[in-house]
Amino acid sequence: MKLVMDLPIKIAIGSGAGLLFGILFGWAIFPALLHHKISSQVALKKGGEIREMIVKFPFSFDFKIYMFNITNPMDVQKGDTPVLDEVGPFFYEFYDEWKEKVNVVDDDTDDTMTFNAQNTFYFNQEKSGKLTGDELITIPHPFIVGPAIAAKREKPAMLSLLNKAIASIYHAESIFLTARVRDILFDGIMIYCNVTDFAGKGFCSVMRNDVKDLVHVTDNVFSFSFFGPKNGTFDPRPTKMQRGIKNAKDVGRVLEFDGKPNISVWGKKDCDEFRGTDGTIFPPFLKEEDGLLSFSSDICRSLPANYVKDVVYKGIPARYYTATLGDMSKNKNEKCFCPTPDTCLKKGSMDLTKCLGAPLVITLPHFYDADESFLGPVRGLHPNVKDHGIYIYFEPMSGTPMEARKRLQFNIPLEKIDKIALMKELPEALVPIFWIEEGVALNDTFINQLKSQLVRTIKIVTIMKWVIILLSIVGIGVAGFLQFKKNTGFAVTPTYGGNNELKKTNNIISTISNADNRTSY
Incomplete structure (x- = not known):
């Protein structure tokens, strides 16, 4: 009883x-x-x-390059609308040395590591299909149009002298360059500066002393390409980041670049400060409102990716993020990216003159998510989110990007300049030169590891706790x-x-x- x-x-x-x-x-x-x-x-x-x-x-990262060929250069020279033909992708891969961190130095006191980034490109013929890099394409000549646009903006009194230098050095009939893709991207386009006239010698002297990515073949012969100077070399500007040993939420956060605590390019804290990581790692336990922030030295700014929705990626609960270039013409926090306080570019574009020393403008490919006015002055572009948007599938608990596509388009402005003979009749247009896609998707090995080590553990514990609670x-x-x-x-x-x-x-x-x-x- x-x-x-x-x-x-x-x-x-x-x-x-x-x-x-x-x-x-x-x-x-x-x-x-x-x-x-x-x-x-x-x-x-x-x-x-x-x-x-x-x-x-x-594991390897994908790097695709899509070139734009101007099919009617002589018509554009006389004021017609540029007609563009996209050629690509030219497929490259980064094995082992993709953004390899070299010269790594640890500081246990402030929990940081300092390193130099190294880039090495490998052309993948199989994935590029029939494209070899020997294809001829026509683009605006960067070292004719670029200096002319820069002089018009900053030193208009030098335009007449520049006009004589262009005629002396290039002997060109138009502002367009026709060359092999591999030469434009990596191997180099030659500029022969063995001239004797005052204007030509002066222009060559400026290039020799002030253009940092110009390869000096001889004292009077230079070579330029968009990626050649970076291929197989490490960036001499060191990056310092947090290791996250003391605080996991600080892991990867950039503290210094080139020995400086800010970029010192744009002239305002909101745009000059380092925000986020270097893009190779993100901290765990991020909230939706935190977003994903990464600093890119190539464009001298931190780029945010914003939360869109929850998704399931290959059986793993994840978040979907997208990124844009914003709208400096309306967003007061982005006004410092304007070329001048009174000349802000329209939505979805950014002038890199202060960053690179050349009048290049970046947008998303095919002017996706940019102001519609960019599409009118050119023909042959077809923007869409699937092919041209930036996105990340992200596992927030561990801070793991499972798939990411970063896409940027590099453009050069065409403007009518009366004092430059080759530019008197040009139309006003922002002309795409090429766009790139950096992409990565974790292979099945890493996905399965993430599933077994994190997702399944959480699932088992979740089931166990509810079984215990219900039985109780x-x-x-x-x-x-x-x-x-x-x-x-x-x-x-x-x-x-x-x-x-x-x-x-x-x-x-x-x-x-x-x-x-x-x-x-």
């Missing part, structure tokens, strides 16, 4: 303890353990797996039911000994009832 009476209490105590454990383990203990484990894994400590991975990636609630219910039955049983159980005692009691009750003239019990 004692065992029956104690059973509900025992069940209730055990179930209550189970409920408390399920709640504490599911919402306090396990998250704390998981947070500690992930924080320890993502920290860029010496010998760590993540550290080794971002210093030298164990059921147990409490059973205990209550048993206690109810026990209490009900005591109410109807006779408390007097034998039938004779019960009869005597009933007689007493009956007599009292009759004495009060009430119906007998």
